[in-house]
Amino acid sequence: MKDLKEIFEKLKNDEKFRSAFKEDSVREELLKPLLDKLGFIDKGLDKNATLEILRSQTLQKPTITGSNSKIKELLTPDYTLYLNGEIHCVLDAKAPNQNIEKGSKNEAQVFYYAINDALRAPFYALCNGLEFKLFQVGHKKAILECGLEVLFDEDYHFDTLKYYLSTELKALSSTFIINQQNDEWYLSKKLPDPVSFPQKQAKARYFGCVAYFTRQSWDVVKNNINHFTTRGDVVLDPFGGSGVSAIEALMSGRQGIHTDLNPLSIFMTKALCAKISLSDLSYLSEEILKEFELLRSKNEKEAKKLLKDASYYPNAINEDFGEMASIEKQEKVLWIPKDELLAKGSDVNSVLKLFSPLQLAELALLRKLIFKHTSKTRDKQIWKKRKNLRLALLLAFYNTLSLINLTYHKTPNGGGNYFAFYYRYRLAPKPTFLDTAKTFERKVKRVIKGKSELEYSPEFYEAYLAPLSGVIKDFKSSFLEKRKEDLDRTNSLLEHFNGDKIFQADATKLKEIQNQSVDFIYTDPPYGAKIPYLDLSVMWNAWLDLDVDLSTREKECIEKGSLDKGREEYKSLMVASLKEMYRVLKYNRWLAFVFQHQDLQLWQILVEEAQKIGFEYVGSIRQSNGQTSFKKRQYSFTVLSGQLIMYFKKVKDPKHLTKAELGDDILGFVLNHIEALIVKNDGANLEEIYGSINIKALELGFLHTLAKEYMDLTPFINENFDYDETSEKYHIKKGQKLRGHDIPIEQRARYFILSYLRSAKRQHKSVSFDDICLECIPMMQNGVTPSKDMIRDILEKIAIKYDNDKWVLGDENATLFKPEELI
Numbered sequence: 001m002k003d004l005k006e007i008f009e010k011l012k013n014d015e016k017f018r019s020a021f022k023e024d025s026v027r028e029e030l031l032k033p034l035l036d037k038l039g040f041i042d043k044g045l046d047k048n049a050t051l052e053i054l055r056s057q058t059l060q061k062p063t064i065t066g067s068n069s070k071i072k073e074l075l076t077p078d079y080t081l082y083l084n085g086e087i088h089c090v091l092d093a094k095a096p097n098q099n100i101e102k103g104s105k106n107e108a109q110v111f112y113y114a115i116n117d118a119l120r121a122p123f124y125a126l127c128n129g130l131e132f133k134l135f136q137v138g139h140k141k142a143i144l145e146c147g148l149e150v151l152f153d154e155d156y157h158f159d160t161l162k163y164y165l166s167t168e169l170k171a172l173s174s175t176f177i178i179n180q181q182n183d184e185w186y187l188s189k190k191l192p193d194p195v196s197f198p199q200k201q202a203k204a205r206y207f208g209c210v211a212y213f214t215r216q217s218w219d220v221v222k223n224n225i226n227h228f229t230t231r232g233d234v235v236l237d238p239f240g241g242s243g244v245s246a247i248e249a250l251m252s253g254r255q256g257i258h259t260d261l262n263p264l265s266i267f268m269t270k271a272l273c274a275k276i277s278l279s280d281l282s283y284l285s286e287e288i289l290k291e292f293e294l295l296r297s298k299n300e301k302e303a304k305k306l307l308k309d310a311s312y313y314p315n316a317i318n319e320d321f322g323e324m325a326s327i328e329k330q331e332k333v334l335w336i337p338k339d340e341l342l343a344k345g346s347d348v349n350s351v352l353k354l355f356s357p358l359q360l361a362e363l364a365l366l367r368k369l370i371f372k373h374t375s376k377t378r379d380k381q382i383w384k385k386r387k388n389l390r391l392a393l394l395l396a397f398y399n400t401l402s403l404i405n406l407t408y409h410k411t412p413n414g415g416g417n418y419f420a421f422y423y424r425y426r427l428a429p430k431p432t433f434l435d436t437a438k439t440f441e442r443k444v445k446r447v448i449k450g451k452s453e454l455e456y457s458p459e460f461y462e463a464y465l466a467p468l469s470g471v472i473k474d475f476k477s478s479f480l481e482k483r484k485e486d487l488d489r490t491n492s493l494l495e496h497f498n499g500d501k502i503f504q505a506d507a508t509k510l511k512e513i514q515n516q517s518v519d520f521i522y523t524d525p526p527y528g529a530k531i532p533y534l535d536l537s538v539m540w541n542a543w544l545d546l547d548v549d550l551s552t553r554e555k556e557c558i559e560k561g562s563l564d565k566g567r568e569e570y571k572s573l574m575v576a577s578l579k580e581m582y583r584v585l586k587y588n589r590w591l592a593f594v595f596q597h598q599d600l601q602l603w604q605i606l607v608e609e610a611q612k613i614g615f616e617y618v619g620s621i622r623q624s625n626g627q628t629s630f631k632k633r634q635y636s637f638t639v640l641s642g643q644l645i646m647y648f649k650k651v652k653d654p655k656h657l658t659k660a661e662l663g664d665d666i667l668g669f670v671l672n673h674i675e676a677l678i679v680k681n682d683g684a685n686l687e688e689i690y691g692s693i694n695i696k697a698l699e700l701g702f703l704h705t706l707a708k709e710y711m712d713l714t715p716f717i718n719e720n721f722d723y724d725e726t727s728e729k730y731h732i733k734k735g736q737k738l739r740g741h742d743i744p745i746e747q748r749a750r751y752f753i754l755s756y757l758r759s760a761k762r763q764h765k766s767v768s769f770d771d772i773c774l775e776c777i778p779m780m781q782n783g784v785t786p787s788k789d790m791i792r793d794i795l796e797k798i799a800i801k802y803d804n805d806k807w808v809l810g811d812e813n814a815t816l817f818k819p820e821e822l823i
Contacts, residue, residue, distance in 0.1 A: 008148075011130060018096050019097070030127070031091065031093055031127055033152075035091075038161070038162055038166075039051050039166075040081065050083065051083060051165070054080045057119075077091070077113045078091060081121075088122065088123060088165065088169075089114075089124060090123075093126075096128050101385075107126060110124045111137070131145065131277065131279065132145070141275070146455070147277075160456070179231040180230075183587070185230075186588050186589055186590065189228055192227040194622065194623045194624065195219050195220050195223050195624075196624070202219075203453060205247065209450030210268045210399075211398070211402045212241060216524050220623055221245055221248045222248045225252055225254060225522065229520045232254065233254050234254070234255045234518050235256050235520045235522065236259070236584065237523050237524075238510060238521070238577060239523045240260040240265055241260060241265055242265070242268060243269035243272060243273075245258070245523070246502065247269070247272070247454075247460075251459055252459060253463055255463060256463070256501065257501050257513070259505035259507070260504065261507065261552060261556055262504075262534055263321075263544075263547070264537045264546060267321070267398075270391060271392060271394060273464060273498065274387075274498075274499065275388060275461060276388045276392050276451070281393070281447070284373055284393065285393065285440075285441070287373060288366070292366055296362055297361050300356070300358050302361075303357040303360070304357045307334070307357060307360060309333065310361075311333060311334075312339070315329075317390060318387050318390065320482075321478075321544075322545060322546075327375055336352070336360065337351055339542075340538050342535075346424055354405045354425065355406060359405060359433075370390060397443075398544065399443040403418065404439060407427055408434070409428035409432045419536070464498050467496065470492050471496075472492055472496045473511070478500075479504045480504050481549070507577040507580060508577050509555075510583070510584055514584070516586045516587065517586065520592075521584075521590075521591045522592045525577065525594070533556065574609075575609045578606070587651065589650055593610075595645070603644070604701070611656050615648035615649065615650060616651050616654030617646070617656075618647045618649055619699070620646045620698070621695075622694070644695060666706060670713065673693060673696055674717065674720075676743050677689065678732060682754060684730055689713075745790075750794050750798070753791065756775050757798070757799060760808075760809075761808065768807070769795070770805075772795070773788060776791070
């Protein structure tokens with residue numbers, strides 16, 4: 001049996017073979033090939049070898065077995081791994097039926113091998129033929145755990161294992177390190193450059209893994225977190241949504257805190273982050289689907305018969321989420337969700353009417369089987385493992401719900417839409433009926449793919465599992481309704497781990513978080529009346545048995561919705577949330593506040609209110625969200641293209657934003673601003689011009705006048721600037737001097753030198769240093785000219801010199817002419 005794939009296939013599917021496959025088979029037929037692949041050779045074969053193994057090294061010193069007793073038997077771990085001549089890891093094989101989890105007898109045995117005086121290995125590992133676990137002495141959790149087969153098939157897990165086994169301990173960054181910076185480091189930060197082309201769908205941990213209405217692009221969030229914080233800093237998102245801010249903080253080695261009013265948001269983020277064995281998830285989902293196929297209804301008639309005695313009763317995900325039903329109750333009565341009322345404007349008035357009888361029966365059965373295969377047990381360690389597996393399975397179930405209902409329909413382009421795309425519970429004129437089992441199977445694979453990104457990250461679980469103290473107060477439940485502590489009198493003395501940092505909270509009353517304890521806030525609050533999140537989450541929350549009462553709805557920061565909140569109420573809730581952000585943020589730290597409201601006057605209101613609270617407004621950047629709409633293409637001063645990210649600092653003596661006194665010279669100001677934008681970015685398209693003017697006009701308080709008097713500036717722009725049809729960008733007119741006074745001299749010089757070299761390149765014309773000076777210096781404004789040294793420095797960065805004094809533009813787009821091709 002030398003074919004590894006055949007061995008793994010039989011270990012998974014052939015119980016007789018698995019029983020006969022003993023410890024020595026795991027050692028010789030599986031671990032030895034793995035060690036060969038890693039590059040280990042037998043000790044003593046090559047004196048220059050870096051990676052060596054010693055088989056069955058006898059431990060002659062007494063070994064503590066865990067009961068405070070010492071034994072003097074000659075113990076022999078299967079493999080001792082050496083790195084540069086020093087003992088680095090103990091590796092032991094176990095039979096496939098043996099438990100190698102942290103806390104098991106087998107894990108304890110190998111741990112005591114590692115700390116034996118004869119070895120003192122910093123790492124130890126166990127393998128039972130199915131799973132491989134690597135531990136670092138002194139750590140509470142495995143630092144690498146995966147299916148053994150994965151180490152042969154997937155580069156990432158293999159590379160991670162090789163990194164740990166071939167890197168000396170002092171060089172490893174496997175512990176959670178906090179890089180403290182002084183206040184000056186934070187205060188010196190400039191606004192970040194926007195992400196030019198956000199890759200919103202590039203990460204499986206979001207796209208296809210968590211169905212939600214809106215989410216920030218992960219790379220935009222990551223860009224901001226990395227810019228304003230350092231390792232170990234605390235990042236908060238009080239409007240957490242689908243969890244992007246907290247997860248990207250953790251992926252970057254920061255401490256991420258996720259809060260939201262919607263219990264669905266808490267479930268999604270906890271379920272995505274919960275650490276599990278991905279092979280266990282795959283195996284368990286297969287077992288559930290096998291049983292599902294045996295029990296599912298064959299038609300609507302059978303489904304109605306099954307549903308006849310079904311009913312709702314409290315049956316929460318686990319004890320933290322609410323009241324759990326007994327196993328006996330779940331076996332006796334088929335659970336279906338509470339028939340919650342839907343918001344006005346829905347095509348039907350309650351949750352159960354969103355499903356056909358067959359859909360309802362199959363989904364109820366699938367949920368029942370998920371609970372059955374992850375049932376609660378008295379063994380706390382086993383229950384903890386099952387709880388996390390249940391969360392992962394329910395994440396796939398929750399994504400399945402989005403497609404198995406009467407709002408889902410196929411679209412002409414081959415995709416499909418459901419109620420979330422229409423922001424209301426709209427029944428499809430012609431619903432598409434997908435197979436529940438196949439849909440769930442696909443969604444499990446999506447969850448595994450998404451969770452794999454967290455598993456593969458060298459930072460995520462180190463940060464997720466790292467303790468956090470002095471920030472989150474000492475309360476027990478993740479949910480507001482179950483939180484009984486008086487938070488005004490509660491301290492934050494305890495350490496909070498993993499899921500403790502994900503909890504339901506009211507952004508207008510963040511009592512759960514200590515004063516001045518957060519290093520950075522990145523948040524995208526709800527805007528306008530378009531998305532009433534709680535109303536649109538009713539179906540999901542009902543199936544997950546997550547309660548949303550009236551008091552929770554009253555706290556939601558939205559306009560309209562089922563409570564028909566007005567603009568003033570919305571504004572007061574937003575201002576209250578800004579006050580709480582100010583309270584929890586440390587001094588000399590930053591707040592990034594995403595603005596996406598269609599009414600740009602609200603921007604000015606929020607800036608003014610933030611300044612009254614004590615924030616210093618620093619500026620805004622226009623960030624593309626990767627989406628295009630008809631409104632965006634109109635290029636008006638009443639509609640935002642993409643989104644604005646507003647930046648505030650919490651400082652002792654904030655400077656206040658002042659409005660400009662422009663008089664009648666608004667067009668002159670606009671002209672100078674476009675000119676500066678073109679020079680800075682080497683050209684600008686219409687979208688960039690309008691977006692930049694929108695921000696500056698907002699900041700200086702003349703947007704209303706601009707929108708009223710100059711609705712369309714395109715003719716004005718065409719008249720004053722040259723348009724390049726190839727790049728679709730505007731440039732300074734040939735021979736036109738710069739009007740503005742505030743463009744840095746180096747930027748001006750660089751722009752004109754680039755323009756001149758491009759023109760020469762198009763004409764296959766050679767230019768000398770003197771040619772460049774004579775052409776570009778007259779274009780400088782008000783007699784302020786660059787020195788020849790400055791021009792030479794610019795040329796050396798953007799051009800190539802040949803024949804002593806000839807210059808050609810550098811390779812911008814891999815189309816550089818050869819010098820011999822020039823005149």
